[in-house]
Structures are given as structure tokens and as C-alpha cells.
Amino acid sequence: MNPEKWERIARLLKEGPISNGEASRQLGVRKRAVAEVRADLGIPPYFVRRGAQWTRDDFEEMSVELRGGHRRWRGRHSTQGVPMAGKDVTAYRLSFRLHHGREPVGKVTGTCRLNRCVAGGHLADAVLRAAPTVDLAALTELPAEATVQGLDMVAIRRCLRGPQPWPALSRDEARFALRFTDPDMTAVEVASRLGVSARTVERYRKKTAEAP
Numbered sequence: 001m002n003p004e005k006w007e008r009i010a011r012l013l014k015e016g017p018i019s020n021g022e023a024s025r026q027l028g029v030r031k032r033a034v035a036e037v038r039a040d041l042g043i044p045p046y047f048v049r050r051g052a053q054w055t056r057d058d059f060e061e062m063s064v065e066l067r068g069g070h071r072r073w074r075g076r077h078s079t080q081g082v083p084m085a086g087k088d089v090t091a092y093r094l095s096f097r098l099h100h101g102r103e104p105v106g107k108v109t110g111t112c113r114l115n116r117c118v119a120g121g122h123l124a125d126a127v128l129r130a131a132p133t134v135d136l137a138a139l140t141e142l143p144a145e146a147t148v149q150g151l152d153m154v155a156i157r158r159c160l161r162g163p164q165p166w167p168a169l170s171r172d173e174a175r176f177a178l179r180f181t182d183p184d185m186t187a188v189e190v191a192s193r194l195g196v197s198a199r200t201v202e203r204y205r206k207k208t209a210e211a212p
């Protein structure tokens with residue numbers, strides 16, 4: 001094997017748990033070559049873990065956090081492109097269970113705009129979809145729940161009043177949080193806390209000041 005190819009395979013294997021098959025598919029090399037490099041590096045073989053055995057750490061290791069609190073799955077995908085955490089367990093179901101601490105009921109669907117996002121707070125099952133919807137626009141105080149309609153209230157609260165580091169908010173979360181910012185805080189500070197531009201904050205403040 002030439003050093004360049006060895007290096008390419010090694011880099012991918014060192015990035016995180018990945019099966020020889022998936023690595024071979026991603027790099028367009030033989031599975032045998034991946035197995036060789038794995039042995040050279042002393043990286044233990046990868047086993048597809050069954051849903052029940054996954055820990056939150058495993059999940060975080062196999063996915064990457066993106067801006068806006070989204071997550072992309074780094075593991076295997078089905079031929080239809082569905083992120084898979086096991087032979088018949090989608091990464092959506094796994095993520096939902098780790099996030100909510102219970103098995104999802106019915107189909108798990110995304111609540112954010114990112115296709116194939118596996119962030120636990122961005123997924124809903126039949127129970128959550130059937131839950132009475134809160135009129136977010138009518139709220140005058142931040143709700144006490146941890147999540148409301150896919151919005152992470154814990155993260156929002158921390159961004160509004162907590163010390164750094166401030167978690168990344170989705171666009172919807174930032175927009176929602178704008179309504180509850182401290183009026184004495186400068187637009188620049190609010191902007192950096194919520195991950196939006198100072199102009200957005202100023203525009204929002206101007207609009208609400210004009211409202212009757």
C-alpha cells in the first residue's frame with residue numbers, strides 16, 4: 001500500500017468509530033486495506049452497536065454538532081440515506097431515546113429545517129406531535145419546561161442570562177429568545193449571546209418599540 005493511501009485511511013479511522021465497510025465506501029478503497037491500516041494503528045474493530053447499548057458518549061462520538069444545535073450523523077446510512085445506529089435502529093430513534101429518556105412512540109420525525117438532523121431536541125415522536133401546542137407568540141415569560149415545541153428553553157435561558165460559554169441556538173430559538181432579552185443589555189451583547197447580528201437585534205427592538 002502506498003503511504004498516501006495509508007495516510008488517508010488512517011486519518012479517517014482516527015476521526016472516530018467507523019466500520020471497515022463504511023470507511024472503504026467513503027474512500028473508495030478495498031475493505032482489506034482498511035483492515036490492514038486498522039491493525040497497524042491498533043484500533044479495535046468496530047461493531048455496530050444495538051440501540052439498547054448506546055450511551056450518550058457513543059452517540060456524541062458518532063455525530064458532529066453543527067451551528068444552530070443541529071447534529072450530523074457520522075456513522076452508517078441506509079441505502080435510502082437514513083442515518084442508522086444499528087441494523088434496524090435509526091439514529092433518530094436512538095437520539096430521541098437518549099435525549100428524552102424514553103422510547104419514542106410511532107415514527108420519529110424532524111422538527112428543524114436541517115435534513116437528516118439527529119439532534120435529540122430537534123426530533124419528535126407521536127406523543128410530542130400530539131401534545132397541545134403552546135401559542136409561543138402569546139407568551140410573556142419564558143416557559144419553565146426544558147423544551148417547548150422543539151425549542152431548547154434551557155439553552156435559551158443560559159444565552160439570555162447565563163455566563164459564557166453560550167450554547168448555539170437555532171434560528172427559531174434565537175428569534176424566540178429575542179423577545180426576552182434584557183432591555184438594558186446592548187444590542188452587541190445580545191447579538192453575541194444569541195448568535196445573531198447586532199443589526200437583527202436593533203431591527204427587532206425598533207419594531208417592538210413601534211408596536212402599539
Ligand SMILES: [Zn+2]
Pocket residue numbers: 069070071112113114117118119122
Ligand atoms: Zn436540527
